[in-house]
Amino acid sequence: xxxxxxxxxxxxxxxxxxxGFISCIGxxxxxxxxxxxxxxxxxxxxSLKIVPSxxxxxxxxSIYGIWILFSKTRFIALKKVxxxxxxxxxxxxxxIKVL
Amino acid sequence: MKISxxxxxxxIRAHTILGLFAIFLxxxxxxxxxxxxxxxxIKAWENPSRHFISSEKEINLDSIxxxxxxxxxxxxxxxxxxxxxxxxxxxxxxxxxxxxxxNPQTNQILNTNFETNFISKFFNEIHIGRNIPKIGVFLMGxxxxxxxFLSISGVILWVVNKxxxxxxxxxxxxxxxNLSLALLPFILVFSITGAFLGFMLSYSSPxxxxxxxxxxxxxxxxxxxxxxxxxxxxERSQKASMxxxxxxxxxxxxKYPDLEIKRIKLSKWYEENAKIKFIGHIKDxxxxxxxxxxxxITLSGKDGRVLNKKDISNANLTNGILSTFYFLHFIPxxxxxxxxxxxxxxxxxxxxxxxxxxxxxxxxAKKNLEDKNYYSILNKLAMAxxxxxxxxxxxxxxxxxxLPFDLFQxxxxxxxxxxxxxxxxxxxxxxxxxxxxxxxxxxxxxxxxLVLTVLYHGISTGFYPWISLNEKLYxxxxxxxxxxxxxxxFFLFSKKSKDIKFxxxxxxxxxxxx
Numbered sequence: 001x002x003x004x005x006x007x008x009x010x011x012x013x014x015x016x017x018x019x020g021f022i023s024c025i026g027x028x029x030x031x032x033x034x035x036x037x038x039x040x041x042x043x044x045x046x047s048l049k050i051v052p053s054x055x056x057x058x059x060x061x062s063i064y065g066i067w068i069l070f071s072k073t074r075f076i077a078l079k080k081v082x083x084x085x086x087x088x089x090x091x092x093x094x095x096i097k098v099l
Numbered sequence: 100m101k102i103s104x105x106x107x108x109x110x111i112r113a114h115t116i117l118g119l120f121a122i123f124l125x126x127x128x129x130x131x132x133x134x135x136x137x138x139x140x141i142k143a144w145e146n147p148s149r150h151f152i153s154s155e156k157e158i159n160l161d162s163i164x165x166x167x168x169x170x171x172x173x174x175x176x177x178x179x180x181x182x183x184x185x186x187x188x189x190x191x192x193x194x195x196x197x198x199x200x201x202n203p204q205t206n207q208i209l210n211t212n213f214e215t216n217f218i219s220k221f222f223n224e225i226h227i228g229r230n231i232p233k234i235g236v237f238l239m240g241x242x243x244x245x246x247x248f249l250s251i252s253g254v255i256l257w258v259v260n261k262x263x264x265x266x267x268x269x270x271x272x273x274x275x276x277n278l279s280l281a282l283l284p285f286i287l288v289f290s291i292t293g294a295f296l297g298f299m300l301s302y303s304s305p306x307x308x309x310x311x312x313x314x315x316x317x318x319x320x321x322x323x324x325x326x327x328x329x330x331x332x333x334e335r336s337q338k339a340s341m342x343x344x345x346x347x348x349x350x351x352x353x354k355y356p357d358l359e360i361k362r363i364k365l366s367k368w369y370e371e372n373a374k375i376k377f378i379g380h381i382k383d384x385x386x387x388x389x390x391x392x393x394x395x396i397t398l399s400g401k402d403g404r405v406l407n408k409k410d411i412s413n414a415n416l417t418n419g420i421l422s423t424f425y426f427l428h429f430i431p432x433x434x435x436x437x438x439x440x441x442x443x444x445x446x447x448x449x450x451x452x453x454x455x456x457x458x459x460x461x462x463x464a465k466k467n468l469e470d471k472n473y474y475s476i477l478n479k480l481a482m483a484x485x486x487x488x489x490x491x492x493x494x495x496x497x498x499x500x501x502l503p504f505d506l507f508q509x510x511x512x513x514x515x516x517x518x519x520x521x522x523x524x525x526x527x528x529x530x531x532x533x534x535x536x537x538x539x540x541x542x543x544x545x546x547x548x549l550v551l552t553v554l555y556h557g558i559s560t561g562f563y564p565w566i567s568l569n570e571k572l573y574x575x576x577x578x579x580x581x582x583x584x585x586x587x588x589f590f591l592f593s594k595k596s597k598d599i600k601f602x603x604x605x606x607x608x609x610x611x612x613x
Contacts (some may be wrong), residue, residue: 011105013105013108014108014112015109015112015113015116020113020116023113032305032306035306036305036306036308036309037309039306039309039310040309040310040312045325045417046310046311046321046322046325047321047322047325047326047415047417047418048416048417049310050303050306050307050310050318050321050322051322051417051420051421052417052420053306053310054295054299054303054306054318055291055295055299055424057299057303057306058243058244058247058290058291058294058295058298058299059247059291061244061247061248062244062247062248062251062252063251065113065248066110066248066251066252066255069106069109069110069113070102070106070109070110072105092309096312096313099312
């Protein structure tokens with residue numbers, strides 16, 4: 001347990017494999033979730049809902065990627081991904097119930 | 100803007116590693132994309148049937164069409180595409196039969212056997228990555244997504260380092276930065292559209308799923324009927340005589356003066372319910388009425404009533420957005436001027452990409468300065484992809500004219516020789532130590548192939564450059580001329596590069612003779 005904790009909180013000057021993977025996969029998942037939320041918020045026909053959200057995914061992906069990359073330790077990166085993930089999923093589930 | 104030292108380190112590292120992954124794919128995409136900017140002209144050049152002067156005069160459809168409909172027994176939904184700079188021939192087809200191409204000057208049917216638009220199709224295939232089965236398009240899409248990341252992170256690094264970095268930076272870094280920043284809008288346009296086309300079109304089911312609240316996960320089924328509504332089916336009816344095409348065209352022109360008619364669609368022709376649909380783009384707004392959002396006006400074939408009309412006011416908003424979006428990538432209705440601008444930008448972009456790689460390789464070589472046996476396979480691979488692709492593609496163009504047109508499985512021979520030479524350049528660059536020598540040799544071969552291309556194009560079709568210039572076949576001459584210009588540039592480079600100071604460090608002989 002302590003080793004895991006150390007591993008997560010250790011700050012290094014180079015990006016390791018774990019850090020890189022968290023940012024890549026995190027960015028992909030978060031960007032998809034964000035545009036899913038967006039596609040539910042936009043009103044209009046299906047084309048207006050889907051196409052702009054589709055265009056935004058790659059841009060969001062790179063912005064999320066940079067944001068997650070900017071974290072001192074692996075733990076902070078993981079925290080960013082998990083918190084945003086939970087937040088977005090909550091919004092999504094509320095939207096499904098409400099709309 | 101200020102970011103901490105550690106974050107900057109992370110960003111540089113990510114920029115390097117992801118750049119290394121993306122650069123090979125994106126360079127290939129840029130190279131072939133830059134060639135396919137001239138796609139319409141290459142299409143005219145590679146098909147001997149299109150070696151005629153494009154006609155300026157109006158086409159008299161009344162004298163051509165009824166005869167062909169009768170002869171070839173064309174049935175429902177006949178589509179006529181007018182000659183344009185994309186294709187000088189008039190094309191006619193219907194749901195079932197093969198497309199007929201007609202020379203608009205002589206009204207004769209063109210012989211298009213053995214003509215498959217091979218070069219333009221193949222270059223386009225590599226451009227979008229379809230030559231690698233299953234994962235190719237995906238990889239190109241990922242490379243485009245990474246390109247967006249690289250541009251954003253590059254801009255951040257530039258803003259952060261603008262004031263701080265006063266010390267002398269290497270030439271490659273300087274030019275990589277300057278060129279990329281100057282072309283930033285161009286690069287962003289292509290990476291965003293490329294990511295949409297390559298990546299999002301096939302991986303967007305979650306968004307469709309959420310937008311339809313869990314009903315449908317295929318976005319084409321949801322979006323397709325809205326963006327591309329189908330024509331209403333027309334009932335069969337009695338035979339009737341039609342108005343002349345000249346009369347119908349003039350009615351369409353008066354009712355919709357802004358429409359530049361590109362094609363016509365006839366449904367249930369020679370029947371009472373016959374419809375004629377004039378499709379085209381708006382004269383002064385080609386971006387919004389691009390390939391996704393064509394405007395049209397539908398007339399009744401019997402009496403010329405206006406049945407339906409689509410203009411900007413009643414077009415779908417998403418169609419307009421998508422059309423503008425696609426316009427930036429494909430420039431469908433633009434002629435030579437914008438295409439040449441795109442071509443030059445594309446070349447600069449390829450140079451900037453290769454400089455990006457060279458920054459990395461220089462840094463790595465500097466670290467291993469003590470090591471006499473330092474050897475990097477990645478450098479060789481980069482040289483084979485970046486320089487080796489030039490002789491390979493010119494060999495393809497040469498063999499296209501050299502091999503007989505009725506050769507058994509001609510496509511396989513051409514593709515095979517292309518890939519074989521490309522792989523051969525890797526072998527050659529691994530074998531030879533002197534970098535400059537390899538580049539010189541490869542470019543020299545490329546220049547020979549380009550000259551041979553023009554020569555064999557002349558032998559095979561009879562249209563040597565001077566003949567096509569004399570006969571005012573400017574588009575054919577243009578492709579030959581560009582090939583010769585590049586042959587000259589490559590030849591001069593391979594002869595003169597030894598004396599350019601910038602390349603001294605790559606010249607193996609120079610070190611040995613010292």
